[in-house]
Amino acid sequence: MIAIPSGFSPEEYLSLEHDNTVRHEYRRGLVYAMAGGSDDHSRLAINFLTAINFHLRDGECQFFSGDVKVNYADEFFYYPDAFVTCDPRDRSDRYVKRYPKLIAEVLSPSTGKFDRTDKFEDYRLLESLEEYVLIAQDETLGNGGLWCGRYRDVTEY
Numbered sequence: 001m002i003a004i005p006s007g008f009s010p011e012e013y014l015s016l017e018h019d020n021t022v023r024h025e026y027r028r029g030l031v032y033a034m035a036g037g038s039d040d041h042s043r044l045a046i047n048f049l050t051a052i053n054f055h056l057r058d059g060e061c062q063f064f065s066g067d068v069k070v071n072y073a074d075e076f077f078y079y080p081d082a083f084v085t086c087d088p089r090d091r092s093d094r095y096v097k098r099y100p101k102l103i104a105e106v107l108s109p110s111t112g113k114f115d116r117t118d119k120f121e122d123y124r125l126l127e128s129l130e131e132y133v134l135i136a137q138d139e140t141l142g143n144g145g146l147w148c149g150r151y152r153d154v155t156e157y
Contacts, residue, residue, distance in 0.1 A: 010074045017069075017077075026077040027122070034079065035110055040137045044106045045081040048135060052084060052102075061086040061101065069096045070103065072125045081106045081135075087128060100126060104133040 008016070013026040023034045037045075045066065052063045063084045069077045077096065080103045087099035103123055105115045115134060123132055 010077070013077060023079055025079060027118075028075060035108075037106070037108065038137070041081075041106045041108055044135050044137060045104075048104055048106075048133075049082050052082065056084065059086075060088075062090070064097065068094075070100055070123075070126075071096045071098050072122065075125060076122050078119065078122070080104060085128075098126075099128040101128055102131040102133065103129060104135060106135045107137060109138075 008026065008029055008031050010026065013024070013031055016031065017024060024031045025034060026032075049063060049065055056063055061084050063082060066079045066081045068079070068083075070080055070083060071077045080100075082104040083097070083100040084102040085097050085100045087101075090097040090099050105111075105119070107115055120132060123129055
């Protein structure tokens with residue numbers, strides 16, 4: 001990932017996002033343009049979202065694809081591949097959610113290390129987060145390419 005020159009405030013980042021067709025993620029003043037995904041990446045994310053959709057039918061929880069941001073304070077704004085929120089406070093902003101219960105990322109060669117390390121540490125700041133799921137495209141992570149980290153406790157399946 002290559003950052004745009006640093007020093008962005010969260011407000012400047014959100015303004016950039018609003019006026020831009022290219023999506024960016026924000027982490028502590030740095031803004032990163034997001035790369036496009038592969039067909040495998042897309043299929044894995046869609047399959048995961050489909051499974052979540054069947055599970056959440058008619059409940060209080062909502063799921064989102066990689067088009068909606070997850071935010072914590074002024075620390076970060078990320079676009080997870082999929083996430084679930086059950087918190088009513090997340091219904092007021094259509095573009096940014098702050099209380100996800102589950103976050104899933106499809107690993108790619110360019111982002112896999114970041115998703116497993118720094119991004120996971122950032123997500124652990126979210127008190128609402130209970131599950132962090134990593135889906136491998138081209139490697140085995142425990143059971144069927146899935147790795148799941150529980151909030152404040154990491155387990156492998």
